[in-house]
Amino acid sequence: MTDVKDRLDTPAPPSEPPSLGLVGWLRWSWRQLTSMRTALVLLFLLALGAVPGSLIPQIPVDPIKVSDFYEANPSLAEWYDKFGLFDVYKSVWFSAIYLLLFISLIGCVVPRLGVYLKALRARPPKPPRNLNRLPGHQRFETDASEAEVLAAATKELRKRRFRTESYDGAVGAERGYLREAGNLLFHFSLILTLIGIAWGSLFGYRGTVLVVVGNGFSNSVAQYDDFTPGRAFTPDDLPPFSLTVNSFKATFETEGPQRGAARSFDAGITYQVSPESPEKSYDLQVNHPLSVDGTQVHLLGHGYAPKVTVRDGQGQIAFSGPAPFLPQDANFSSFGVIKAPDARPAQLGFEGFFLPTAVIDQRGPISVFPDALNPALVMTAYYGRPSAEEGKPQSVYQLDKTKLTQFDDGKGDKLRFQLAPGQSITLPDGRGSISFDSYEQWVKLQVSHTPGLNLALAGILLAILGLMGSLFIHPRRTWVRVRTEDGRTVVEVAGLDRGPERGLGDEIDAISTVLKPSRSVKKAEQA
Amino acid sequence: MNSATLASVSNLLVPTATVIYALALLAHTVEWSSGLRVAKPAEKKVLVAADGSEISEPEDVAVSLRSEAASRIGVLLTVLAFAMHAGGVLTRGLAAGRVPWGNMYEFAITASLAVGAVYLFLLKRQRLQWLGLGVTFVLAATLGIAVLALYVPAADLLPALHSYWLVIHVSAAAIAGGGFTVGGLASILYLIKSRAERREADGKPMSAALRRVPTAAAMDGVAYKVHAFAFPLWTFGVLVAGPIWAYYAWGRAWGWDPKEVWSLVTWVVYAAYLHARATAGWRGRRAAWVAIGGWVVFLFNFIGVNLLLSGFHAYSGL
Ligand code: HEM
Numbered sequence: 001m002t003d004v005k006d007r008l009d010t011p012a013p014p015s016e017p018p019s020l021g022l023v024g025w026l027r028w029s030w031r032q033l034t035s036m037r038t039a040l041v042l043l044f045l046l047a048l049g050a051v052p053g054s055l056i057p058q059i060p061v062d063p064i065k066v067s068d069f070y071e072a073n074p075s076l077a078e079w080y081d082k083f084g085l086f087d088v089y090k091s092v093w094f095s096a097i098y099l100l101l102f103i104s105l106i107g108c109v110v111p112r113l114g115v116y117l118k119a120l121r122a123r124p125p126k127p128p129r130n131l132n133r134l135p136g137h138q139r140f141e142t143d144a145s146e147a148e149v150l151a152a153a154t155k156e157l158r159k160r161r162f163r164t165e166s167y168d169g170a171v172g173a174e175r176g177y178l179r180e181a182g183n184l185l186f187h188f189s190l191i192l193t194l195i196g197i198a199w200g201s202l203f204g205y206r207g208t209v210l211v212v213v214g215n216g217f218s219n220s221v222a223q224y225d226d227f228t229p230g231r232a233f234t235p236d237d238l239p240p241f242s243l244t245v246n247s248f249k250a251t252f253e254t255e256g257p258q259r260g261a262a263r264s265f266d267a268g269i270t271y272q273v274s275p276e277s278p279e280k281s282y283d284l285q286v287n288h289p290l291s292v293d294g295t296q297v298h299l300l301g302h303g304y305a306p307k308v309t310v311r312d313g314q315g316q317i318a319f320s321g322p323a324p325f326l327p328q329d330a331n332f333s334s335f336g337v338i339k340a341p342d343a344r345p346a347q348l349g350f351e352g353f354f355l356p357t358a359v360i361d362q363r364g365p366i367s368v369f370p371d372a373l374n375p376a377l378v379m380t381a382y383y384g385r386p387s388a389e390e391g392k393p394q395s396v397y398q399l400d401k402t403k404l405t406q407f408d409d410g411k412g413d414k415l416r417f418q419l420a421p422g423q424s425i426t427l428p429d430g431r432g433s434i435s436f437d438s439y440e441q442w443v444k445l446q447v448s449h450t451p452g453l454n455l456a457l458a459g460i461l462l463a464i465l466g467l468m469g470s471l472f473i474h475p476r477r478t479w480v481r482v483r484t485e486d487g488r489t490v491v492e493v494a495g496l497d498r499g500p501e502r503g504l505g506d507e508i509d510a511i512s513t514v515l516k517p518s519r520s521v522k523k524a525e526q527a
Numbered sequence: 528m529n530s531a532t533l534a535s536v537s538n539l540l541v542p543t544a545t546v547i548y549a550l551a552l553l554a555h556t557v558e559w560s561s562g563l564r565v566a567k568p569a570e571k572k573v574l575v576a577a578d579g580s581e582i583s584e585p586e587d588v589a590v591s592l593r594s595e596a597a598s599r600i601g602v603l604l605t606v607l608a609f610a611m612h613a614g615g616v617l618t619r620g621l622a623a624g625r626v627p628w629g630n631m632y633e634f635a636i637t638a639s640l641a642v643g644a645v646y647l648f649l650l651k652r653q654r655l656q657w658l659g660l661g662v663t664f665v666l667a668a669t670l671g672i673a674v675l676a677l678y679v680p681a682a683d684l685l686p687a688l689h690s691y692w693l694v695i696h697v698s699a700a701a702i703a704g705g706g707f708t709v710g711g712l713a714s715i716l717y718l719i720k721s722r723a724e725r726r727e728a729d730g731k732p733m734s735a736a737l738r739r740v741p742t743a744a745a746m747d748g749v750a751y752k753v754h755a756f757a758f759p760l761w762t763f764g765v766l767v768a769g770p771i772w773a774y775y776a777w778g779r780a781w782g783w784d785p786k787e788v789w790s791l792v793t794w795v796v797y798a799a800y801l802h803a804r805a806t807a808g809w810r811g812r813r814a815a816w817v818a819i820g821g822w823v824v825f826l827f828n829f830i831g832v833n834l835l836l837s838g839f840h841a842y843s844g845l
Contacts, residue, residue: 036806043799047792047824054785054832061783089783206779256680287690287775298778446778453780460766464759471755471801 033100034107042101049097053088056080060087102194109187116180123165124174127479127494134494136508142489142517146482149491149515153480156514160507162478170481176498182469189466193459199452202232206448211245212305212322213441218242219295224447237449239293243271246281248441250302252370260331260370267299267443284443294449301444303327304334306354306377309424312343312432319343322440325354326397331367332356337399338379338434346431347386349399352379354439358418365418377419377436381407381427407431474502478511491515533622534681540615541636542674547608548667554601555660558594559736590735601659602650605666609643612670616640623681628697631833635673637697638829639666641705645753649709653749657740661712692772699764700790704825706757707797711822713750714815717743721812747811750818751804758797765790789828796821 032038057065066086070077077086084091131137142149146169153171157164162173207224211217219238221227247268253261267284273293282290290297305322312318318340325336338350357369358376365378382404394400407415407428417425424435478495493512497504616636620627627633646662649655721743727733740746769790770780781787800817803809809817 036802037808040799040802040806040809043795043802047795047799050788050792050795053783054788058783287772289775289778296778300778448778450780453774456780457767457771460762464762464767467759467762471759 030107033104036108039101039104039108042097042104045097046101049088049094052085056085056088058087058089060090102191105187105191109184112180113184113188116184119180120177124163124172124477125165126167126172127170127481131479131481131492131494134496136505137492137494138508138512139490139492140512140516141485142491142515144489144517146484146489149482149489150480152515153493153511156511157478157480160511162476169483170479173478173480174475175478176473176475178469179473179475179498180470182466182471182473185466186463186470187466189459189463191459193456193463196452196454196456196459199455200230200450201452202230203237204448204450204452205229205233205237206446206450208300208444208446210303210324210442210444212324213245213248213443216242216244217445219447239295240274241271241292241295242275243269243290243297245269245443245445248302248443250371250441262370265299265302267302284445294451296446296448296450298446298448299443300446301327303442303444304332304354304356304372304375305440305442306336306375307437307440308338308350308377309435309437310338310340310343310348310350310432311434312340312348313345313430316344318348318432322442324396324442328353329367330370332370333367336397339396339399340432341387343432344386346383347404348427348432348434349382349384349401349404350379350434351382351399352377352416372439375421375439378416379419379434380414380416381434383407383427383431474498476504476507478508480511480515530622530624530681533618537615537618537622537681540611540618541670544608544612544615545667545670545674547604547611548663548670551601551604551608551659552663552667554597554604555663558597558601559660561590561593561597561736591739594736594739598656598659601663602656605643605659605663606647608666609640609647612636612640612643612666619681626694626697628701630677630679632673632677632679634829635669635677638701638704639669639673641701642666642669642708643705645702645705645709649749649753653752654741655709655749657716657746658709658712661715662709665708665712690772690775692768692775696764696768696772699760699768703757703761703764704829706753706760707793707822707825710750710753710757711819711825713746713753714818714822716740717746717750717815718812718819720746747815750815754797754800754818758801761794761797765794785832786828789824789832793821793825793828796824 057069059066069080069086080086084093088094128134132139144152150166150169150171154164154166157171157173160175162175163177164171164173205228207221207227209217209224209226217223219241221235221238245267247266249264249266251263253259253263265286268281269284269290270279270281271290271292272279284290284297284299286299289299303324303326305324307322308319309317310319319338323336323338325334327334334354334356336352336354340348340350353365353367355365355367355376355378356372357367357374358365358378359368359374360366365376382399382401384404387403409415410428415428419425419434419436421436421438424433426433475498476495477498478493481492483490483492491512493508493515495504495508616627616633619633619636623629623633628637642662643666646655646658720737720740723733723737724743741749765787769787773782773787774780796817800814800821803814803817
């Protein structure tokens with residue numbers, strides 16, 4: 001049998017390179033690359049290559065873990081870094097595997113498409129000489145004429161959705177052409193998906209921003225805390241929307257073993273598609289992103305921002321407002337700093353924790369519940385000589401303590417204080433005071449645009465469709481041959497399945513039953 | 528019924544189902560062991576039983592009848608246990624007022640329900656009794672571990688899990704997983720049977736227990752069919768529904784989270800399995816090994832990743 005599958009199934013390409021010079025060598029390499037065996041090996045390599053990325057911390061997933069790893073094992077980390085193991089999925093070797101796989105894929109399916117198109121037009125083949133060697137072979141006699149039997153056979157086979165072809169004294173039939181179409185669709189759709197993914201990573205972008213409730217955000221690169229553009233992205237691609245976060249509410253499980261587990265997050269926002277357009281409101285929740293102008297806004301996280309007022313030694317307000325603190329654990333013990341570089345005569349800095357539900361245990365003050373039931377601010381304070389603005393960007397979550405001195409409490413210990421909302425403390429030596437006025441919440445928003453996503457999705461859906469065709473359609477060939485012996489018509493029916501046999505015998509039986517002498521004859525025989 | 532009653536009904540049904548699965552496992556063990564005792568030289572003359580399996584004449588007949596009875600009892604017990612298991616999962620879901628896969632305990636009872644469902648669904652169509660031993664082992668073990676080690680009381684879900692895409696994603700993955708499990712077990716038995724067939728061809732005797740079960744070729748066919756059913760479902764579950772849900776919940780469709788990585792690895796290994804079946808020199812035993820490898824990777828993804836690797840796919844309560 002020569003059909004598409006067999007052609008491709010046939011012997012693996014010769015494994016010895018030919019001595020035919022460059023062209024021969026190139027052709028040999030190409031054939032090696034596009035063979036099933038190579039595809040199999042590359043699939044295994046892809047599976048194997050994906051694994052380290054789940055075991056070793058990855059820069060795009062968790063950069064902090066990567067730097068922790070560097071600190072813990074500096075020499076190993078260097079080796080890992082050499083092999084791109086901290087960013088496996090963008091590493092040269094991982095890319096090489098999947099690029100080879102996709103070249104192999106294209107090299108494999110494009111020629112197959114040609115073969116398939118030809119096979120589509122091909123007629124069902126002639127019956128082989130010895131039908132009785134085929135599975136499900138049946139032979140019987142009838143009084144109907146050869147022509148009658150062949151006509152009835154053709155009709156029956158067509159009814160069973162076979163494509164038929166008449167030969168001299170025989171009918172050839174074939175069914176299941178769509179299997180190969182499904183297989184091709186599957187492999188081509190994988191290419192489509194890859195194009196979609198590549199498109200998204202070239203032209204898309206993703207940024208995150210932390211917005212304290214009551215504040216706004218307008219979409220420009222400078223406003224983001226963190227921004228990852230695709231290679232082909234330009235800032236003009238950012239749609240000019242803006243939004244304001246008006247409220248945020250989180251609820252938590254209050255009893256049982258899951259006490260403290262989050263139950264809902266809900267941010268009330270208003271937004272404008274562009275400065276001129278009307279304001280609309282939206283209820284932003286997890287699993288319920290806002291879509292503006294082709295851009296998605298997701299609610300990624302939340303936290304607390306204590307509102308404090310810092311007065312300096314001269315009684316002037318040196319800092320006032322909410323300062324976002326970053327949650328460190330499931331009960332939202334949040335770490336943060338407050339900087340008052342303009343305080344005089346000494347500049348001031350504070351560092352410590354916001355505890356939404358504070359209790360004191362042996363280790364000191366901790367938070368025991370994520371909701372703000374008993375908020376407290378636990379801090380320590382620093383002072384230093386006023387320093388000129390250096391213009392160097394500094395993290396708002398870290399205090400540069402190199403030029404600062406920690407206050408002490410006059411008894412030889414470092415100064416530490418705990419404040420409830422409304423309380424304040426005066427710093428030693430008339431250097432100023434800090435008051436904890438109240439607290440606000442903040443939300444972390446992600447703004448992203450991934451243009452190829454729909455293409456990738458369509459690709460996978462088509463791939464599944466093709467896959468089902470390729471897995472569930474079973475090509476079958478069937479032949480009916482007639483011959484006249486001693487005045488009676490001898491009919492032979494036989495078939496052949498490609499791939500695992502599925503009920504071939506039953507179908508040959510059924511076809512034979514239709515062609516066999518009619519029931520009245522049988523009854524006569526029985527009588 | 529209020530949710531506390533439902534929860535206690537569930538807490539009654541699931542352990543009972545575990546015990547009955549264990550009894551079914553016992554019955555299937557008897558089925559196999561009574562056949563193993565008589566390892567006679569292969570006989571030329573064979574009878575064909577109603578279900579197409581071969582029975583040699585005549586000494587084996589008594590043993591074979593005993594095996595047959597044990598097998599039937601095993602299947603009956605499995606059906607009974609499955610009904611209680613399904614009831615247990617259902618009441619658990621009703622008690623929590625949501626889909627029953629919010630934590631490892633629920634996940635274990637639901638995923639094993641999928642294994643039982645795939646097995647029982649194929650039992651009649653594919654004459655799958657010969658897989659009873661493996662399937663009841665997996666079910667009894669999974670439920671046993673769930674009840675003894677993973678149990679947490681019913682509670683509500685984390686906000687990220689409130690999405691119907693999650694329902695689609697997890698049910699597709701769990702049913703595909705049921706298929707992979709049945710397919711993996713069939714591949715294991717295929718390897719055992721095909722080894723016995725090769726040895727028999729060399730004149731070594733085949734045990735009666737192995738003679739009772741279908742030919743290696745038939746097992747291979749079943750393994751392929753189950754994988755062919757599970758693979759598209761897995762593709763849909765982890766490469767369509769999963770990313771769509773992740774996109775809504777976390778703002779990215781794919782983030783190389785350990786669970787995502789291992790789902791992809793599982794997918795690639797099964798793609799390799801389907802390729803192996805079409806590659807000269809890889810059909811048959813090597814392809815079966817690839818299928819078993821796929822199952823191991825799948826199991827690691829379902830269990831190991833949750834316990835060993837941190838990531839977004841952490842379940843509340845464990
Ligand atoms: C990302 C890479 C690939 C994936 C995920 C993949 C997946 C699959 C799957 C799932 C099947 C099963 C369909 C069936 O049984 O009919 C299949 C079949 C097939 N694949 Fe691939 N494939 C990939 C790459 C390739 C490459 C590179 C080649 C060429 C060398 C190739 C050639 C084939 C052929 C010829 C079949 C049909 C086998 C048959 O007729 O039974 N595939 N592929």
